Each structure stands twice: as structure tokens, then as C-alpha cells.
Amino acid sequence: MSTAAVGSRCRGRFAPSPTGPLHFGSLVAALGSFADARSGAGEWLVRIEDLDRTREVPGAADGMLRTLEAFGLHWDGPVLYQRLRTxxxxxxxxxxxxxxxxxxxxxxxxxxxxxxxxxxxxxxxxxxxxxxxxxxxxxxxxxxxxxxxxxxxxxxxxxxxxxxxxxxxxxxxxxxxxxxxxxQLAVVVDDAEQGITNVVRGADLLASTPRQILLQRHLGLPKPVYAHLPLALGADGRKLSKSLAALPVDAARPLPALLAAWRFLGQEAPPEPCKDVASFWAWALPNWQRHLVPSQGLNVTVLI
Known part of the structure; x- marks a missing residue:
């Protein structure tokens, strides 16, 4: 992997932990980081954060990757696995x-x-x-x-x-x-190794960012641009999580969940119905507007 982005090109990433199937909250993070990178003709990488093997669900990583592909979230280069980088x-x-x-x-x-x-x-x-x-x-x-x-x-x-x-x-x-x-240490080392310029992720990781910036300073590593997306909340107001098996997305029907995640992030709806995933992304990427993303989490039960 390159240690720097090519020229001034944006390079984003999605870094899930393989502890269960991809759920709506994870889809929001993946879609937001993907759209933010690709809308500027940037690169988008995938990293599997599988350092803690005791929490890993067998087959979850492969299932996540298949789901990303079904949703048109195609990544650049090889997938990075943290377990191989100790x-x-x-x-x-x-x-x-x-x-x-x-x-x-x-x-x-x-x-x-x-x-x-x-x-x-x-x-x-x-x-x-x-x-x-x-x-x-x-x-x-x-x-x-x-x-x-x-x-x-x-x-x-x-x-x-x-x-x-x-x-x-x-x-x-x-x-x-x-x-x-x-x-905190692994993510800083990996972001630098992969040349990540833009970290777009859920707001549950906002509190971790100062620790990561501190480590970047100590290690002499570049600081990416950070953007924290609103959290997808359940009807009870709590963050959706894999541990609650909340709203896993259906890889066989990607378009409804894509549109719901797009609306969740405050983006304007397509003027005409999208017939498939490819037509959705063909319209969505040129129309992504980061400034429209809301700063607070929303109850996803009203959206999907």
C-alpha cells in the first residue's frame, strides 16, 4: 500500500469490525465515506478491523464484502486485514x-x-x-x-x-x-500506511479522534481531514449496533436501503426513481453535498 495519496487526490476508507452482518448504521458510514471520496474522483479503500479475534464472527468479513459489492460500494486495491499487521x-x-x-x-x-x-x-x-x-x-x-x-x-x-x-x-x-x-494505535498506523486523507465515519468515534491526533503527532504521521456522520438510532433513541442485530441490510434488495441511507444523510432525493444500483450511483455521486449532512443522529425507523 502507498503511504501517501496520489497527488492531491482524496483517499477515504471504510473500516468495519467483522462482528456480524452489515447493518443500516454501518451502511450509512460506508455510503458517506464512499460518496465523499468518489464525488471528487478520489479513491476508497476497505480495511477489516479484526485485531480482536475473540469478537470475530466466522464468515462475517466475507459477508460484509459481498454486501458492499451488492450495494455498488466497490473499493480500490486489496482489502487490508489488521490481523496481518501486528x-x-x-x-x-x-x-x-x-x-x-x-x-x-x-x-x-x-x-x-x-x-x-x-x-x-x-x-x-x-x-x-x-x-x-x-x-x-x-x-x-x-x-x-x-x-x-x-x-x-x-x-x-x-x-x-x-x-x-x-x-x-x-x-x-x-x-x-x-x-x-x-x-487507537492500530487505526493511526493503518491510516498513515494507506495514505488516508479523509476519515468519514460515525460520530460514535468522535471522542477517539483527539487520541488519534495525539498519536499522529508523537509518531510524526499526517493528520487526515475528519468528518463524523450522524448516528442511526433505534426507536428507543439508542445507537444501532451489530450486538443488537439491528436492521441488517438485505444484499438481495440493495436499492431501498441505499435510498434510505442517502436520505438519512440529508441528501436531496433523485428527481426520478432509480431503476437499479448502477443508476443510483450514476446520479448520486455528482450530487453528493457534504454540507447537507445533519449534525445529529436520527431515528431510522421513520426512514426505512
């Missing part, structure tokens, strides 16, 4: 360790929960091992040492964003106790 993540972690930016942690989740204050995504690590492992303790995970400094970036949909990572997240894990490299 050496790249280990090398990046070694670079951070060499800079003195990481430290080993011997704490269990229970120990952290007993001492931590609440944070953005759970307990904030209390710093028990920040100055060295306590006597008799062995390293379990590796954490990034954070400092109180605001990370600022402009989201292309949601506008200016600011987060003090140390304050709201704390020293976060880069390699877990089970030896698996954390999502």
Missing part, C-alpha cells in the same frame, strides 16, 4: 517507548475501577504505575503517558472540537493485557 503496530509502539512516552502497567480492571474517577469512556486510570511498577507487580498492558494540553481540530461536519485527553480519558492503553494492540 508487526507494524509493534514497531510503532517501540518508537513511542523509545521516546519515553509509554510505560508498563500492572493493574487489573478491578483495581483501576476501585481507585479511578469517571471519565469520557469509563474509569480514568489513576496513575498507579506511572512512575514505575509497584514491587512484586508484572507488566500487563502498555499505556501512553498523557499531559494536560488541549487537542483541537475542525470536524468537516460538526465544526471546531477541543479535548484535553489527560483530563477526560487519561493515560490510555496501547497494548492490552492479552497482547492485542489497541484500536
Amino acid at each position: 508487526d507494524a503496530y509493534a514497531a510503532a509502539l517501540e518508537r513511542l517507548v523509545a521516546q519515553g512516552l509509554c510505560y508498563p502497567c500492572g493493574c487489573t480492571r478491578r483495581e483501576i475501577a476501585l481507585r479511578a474517577r469517571p471519565g469520557l469512556e469509563g474509569p480514568i486510570y489513576p496513575g498507579t504505575c506511572r512512575n514505575g511498577l509497584p514491587p512484586g507487580r508484572a507488566a500487563r498492558s502498555v499505556r501512553l503517558r498523557t499531559t494536560h494540553a488541549s487537542i483541537r481540530f475542525a470536524d468537516a461536519i460538526l465544526g471546531p472540537q477541543t479535548q484535553d485527553v489527560a483530563e477526560v480519558v487519561g493515560d490510555f492503553v496501547l497494548r492490552r493485557a492479552d497482547g492485542i494492540h489497541a484500536y
Whole structure:
């Protein structure tokens, strides 16, 4: 894979985890990233985030790829599988360790929960091992040492964003106790390796972006443009997720779901009914308008 986009061409990506079939929320993310890249004659890549093999559903990755093809979401180049890239993540972690930016942690989740204050995504690590492992303790995970400094970036949909990572997240894990490299590290390494210029994804990952920008700075990697799409919500107001088996899309009938996802993202409806997937994309790509994407999630039950 190239480490940079060709010239100034946009390069986007879709990076699902193979934990179940493609559902409507995932389709929204795929469609938004695809349309955003392709409308400017850019490239669109697919990455399977399968580092945590314990969560993987057998056959899910292949099923997702078949579904994407049925929906006309054709990608450029080979599919990247994270499970094959552990050496790249280990090398990046070694670079951070060499800079003195990481430290080993011997704490269990229970120990952290007993001492931590609440944070953005759970307990904030209390710093028990920040100055060295306590006597008799062995390293379990590796954490990034954070400092109180605001990370600022402009989201292309949601506008200016600011987060003090140390304050709201704390020293976060880069390699877990089970030896698996954390999502935050892997996604940063992969985006740079694939030359991703535009990350268009669901707003549930907005809070992760400052951590990723922090790692990009430490590793000397380029920062993509970020755009976070509204979340597809169920009738109860909760985010749709694979774990709830919510609204899996039907690869045998792609056009209704495509049109629903298009409307969900605030785009103008085609002036005439589309007869098939090819005619939908022939009309949709020249008419994609990012500025029309709403900034908040919607109840998808009123759309499909």
C-alpha cells in the first residue's frame, strides 16, 4: 500500500469490525465515506478491523464484502486485514517507548475501577504505575503517558472540537493485557500506511479522534481531514449496533436501503426513481453535498 495519496487526490476508507452482518448504521458510514471520496474522483479503500479475534464472527468479513459489492460500494486495491499487521503496530509502539512516552502497567480492571474517577469512556486510570511498577507487580498492558494540553481540530461536519485527553480519558492503553494492540494505535498506523486523507465515519468515534491526533503527532504521521456522520438510532433513541442485530441490510434488495441511507444523510432525493444500483450511483455521486449532512443522529425507523 502507498503511504501517501496520489497527488492531491482524496483517499477515504471504510473500516468495519467483522462482528456480524452489515447493518443500516454501518451502511450509512460506508455510503458517506464512499460518496465523499468518489464525488471528487478520489479513491476508497476497505480495511477489516479484526485485531480482536475473540469478537470475530466466522464468515462475517466475507459477508460484509459481498454486501458492499451488492450495494455498488466497490473499493480500490486489496482489502487490508489488521490481523496481518501486528508487526507494524509493534514497531510503532517501540518508537513511542523509545521516546519515553509509554510505560508498563500492572493493574487489573478491578483495581483501576476501585481507585479511578469517571471519565469520557469509563474509569480514568489513576496513575498507579506511572512512575514505575509497584514491587512484586508484572507488566500487563502498555499505556501512553498523557499531559494536560488541549487537542483541537475542525470536524468537516460538526465544526471546531477541543479535548484535553489527560483530563477526560487519561493515560490510555496501547497494548492490552492479552497482547492485542489497541484500536487507537492500530487505526493511526493503518491510516498513515494507506495514505488516508479523509476519515468519514460515525460520530460514535468522535471522542477517539483527539487520541488519534495525539498519536499522529508523537509518531510524526499526517493528520487526515475528519468528518463524523450522524448516528442511526433505534426507536428507543439508542445507537444501532451489530450486538443488537439491528436492521441488517438485505444484499438481495440493495436499492431501498441505499435510498434510505442517502436520505438519512440529508441528501436531496433523485428527481426520478432509480431503476437499479448502477443508476443510483450514476446520479448520486455528482450530487453528493457534504454540507447537507445533519449534525445529529436520527431515528431510522421513520426512514426505512
